[in-house]
Amino acid sequence: MKRLCLLRHAKSDWSDPSSDDFDRPINARGAKAADFMAHYIAHCRYRPDYVLCSSARRAAQTCAPLSEELGASVPVEYLDILYHAMPDILLAQAQGAPDSVETLLIVAHNPGLVLFAMALSHDPDDEISTRVANGVPTGGFIVFEFPDAEHWSEIAEGTGNTVFFGRPRDLMSESRT
Template structure:
């Protein structure tokens, strides 16, 4: 069994129109969302064994929020190919992961992450599937358990969506975390 964590970067800022897409930072709301997701990941003990991250500024900043809360010593690779990658590219990258690893987190962008979640996960939590179908929102996390022994065996439909968590499900109007579980959060 292999576990794939798909984390989309949190809400980015569009205030500086002179910046290239690659260099856009997180918005204040995005930083709060990333911090809330980091606390959730820590609370649920979902620390991956390796993190693969797009080198774009907003993905790096999302990851920094996570690493402030979880074990910052998790081996992390920043890979240009993940920036705005298609689902097929992301799948090929996951297939190259070391079989010594049981879990990998991809920190990236849509539409690739949303398409990859749909490609891999054909079973699992129905409420989570409905949420993904409505959009893999900024800062959201999909947890997919793949019924494979080797990463190279990842293929369409091999996994089940165990959870799909959106920042808005974690934040109150004040920015505090909800403690109660959600129907799409069976963890």
């Protein structure tokens, strides 16, 4: 079985309107969420063993604490093609992952990320998919399982079970209780 995790980059800094979109960093709130999500993802049951990340600055900054938490044994590949990638590109990148990888994480951007998530779900009306369709905030984390896939090339639209969706705000609140 293959498992695909999607992580939207953390909240970006809009204080410099002249900044190029690709080079926009995360803000202080985004850095706090990125640190929290890094710890959460590295220690949850959906821990990835391979990461594909957009090379945009805010995505790379989101991924940096996660890379530290996961350690050197989990490769992180930064790809320009993931910058504002739409579902077809995201699917192609997932399908091209090494078959030795069981849990793949892709760190990318909306709107492509949420469109991809909706396309993957075999049941777009289930509770988790409905929550995803209502919006994936910055730092949002979605997990799909593909029980019939032994190879990444076998995953396709409409074949994933949406098993988890967490928003940093909610997960931070739960960790305090």
